[in-house]
Amino acid sequence: MDTAYHRWRKFKNTFMQLLTCACALLVVVPLGLIFYHVLNSGIGSVNWAFFTQLPKPVGEVGGGMANAIVGTFELLGLASLIGVPIGVLGGVFLSEYGSLRLNWWIRFGADVLNGVPSIIWGMVVYALIVVPMKRFSAWAGGVVLGMMMVPLIMRTTEEVLRLVPNGYREASLALGIARWRTSVQIVVRTALKGIVTGILLALARVAGETAPLLFTALGNVAWNRSLSDPIAAMPLQIFAYAISPYDDWHRQAWAAALVLLLFVAIINVSVRALTRDRFSQRS
């Protein structure tokens, strides 16, 4: 009877271990499948022309999406101009200043905003900017991505600032250093790598957003000459090509998906490198 109980217990143990392991692997399997499929379908169309040429008109084979690649970086730059300062300063306020009650509401607001579907962001900015300007524009695209970055960066900045031991704040204040200088040059500086990590992750997150750009940046088959004009972006181009009936466009959409995926992967890997450096410095 004892051995039977043992065997039953051992079986349960093994079973649960395998179950949890399988669940964990379920995270990796789709990533592997997606990456494999995108790589397989896209690698053939990633060539020099893809990075350097404009899209060809319907019917002509070849061309590239240089304008969309540049456009994505332009949009991310505009978004950073809005998202980084507001997000970081807001995070500093949440961590270093403010009152418990006020901060609870701000934090709550940021968390809700983080969960707002991206298409709703697009509609909001459409109403706020596109309608008054009477045109789709790079500005509107940058603003919508920037607004999405704000709550993301604010929360990660707050979290890493709260990890800075209070002893550093006290040491600084006890030297007669003003509070704002303590916040900026002691606390933020100590947590700078963590803040940069949060910014990069927010960039990686919005780099692939498509829905909000449909209402704002719109897309463009030519170079963007003015930020007040519509601008191309890789996710938009993927969307436009993927729903088209042309095989060549499909191939290009795969290529763009691959490039976008690699771009996001590179950001994530550099984040890993940053955080590893941080731990090695700590120990």
Next chain:
Amino acid sequence: MLMTSESEKVRAILLPAPAAPSEHPTESRAAAIPAVSVRNLSVFFAANHVLKHVTLDIPARAVTAIIGPSGCGKSTFLRALNRMHELVPTARMEGEIKLFGQDIYGPTVESVIVRRRVGMVFQKSNPFPTMSVAENVTVGLRLNGVRSRAVLAERMETSLVMAALWNEVKDRLDAPALSLSGGQQQRLCIARALAVQPEVLLMDEPASALDPLATSKIEDLILDLKKNYTIIIVTHNMQQAARISDDTVFFYLGELIEFGPTSKLFTNPSKKQTEDYVTGRFG
């Protein structure tokens, strides 16, 4: 070890002796003006009356030790002297504290200025992790607007000499502060506090986390510094108080029980509670 003449020379270069305001009433024990004069000081945290009606005069250029069991208000008293307790939102203070005759809670006195005049060294050494040895020493000056490289270099060296650390770190001033040993880090924090040229130095159990050798270095340093500074030190170590202090204050349950010359307090205390505490019968 730091030579006396060297330290005095350094001090002479750095600053004139604190000017004693003439209008100050001569109510101290030793005719000279007390460095810190406390009248009927009470500190509350929310409804909690932590420090109760403390009145005492701390003599200049001497070491005053504060002893008492945990939770008796020692640290709170120390933090009231440089207004650090104000960082706790619920803290409230009554009474009067004068620094060389000047009310440090006066309506026009800023806490930042008070903290430049009253330096502080903490129990846990807290050099700034993002800065080198040299940067740690000069940070109080740099973040208060001192730009001159010559001044910074000179102040850095003299502070490290005064903190008896110069010989150990002069060849690695650009090394990260965290690469120093625990005892060196604490002396670095003392050098950092000295660099802004305070008049009073508060020390909150500065050696409690150090081994005996590092502790004795800190104690030698304190004895040397008292020639020029007023030092107020909180300690749990009765032998340490007896070794280094001229006067001792005994706090119990937020009240000042006894204040007097260290030799008298330890050998012939006038209060029963003091005797019980210093002989180790409680606390």
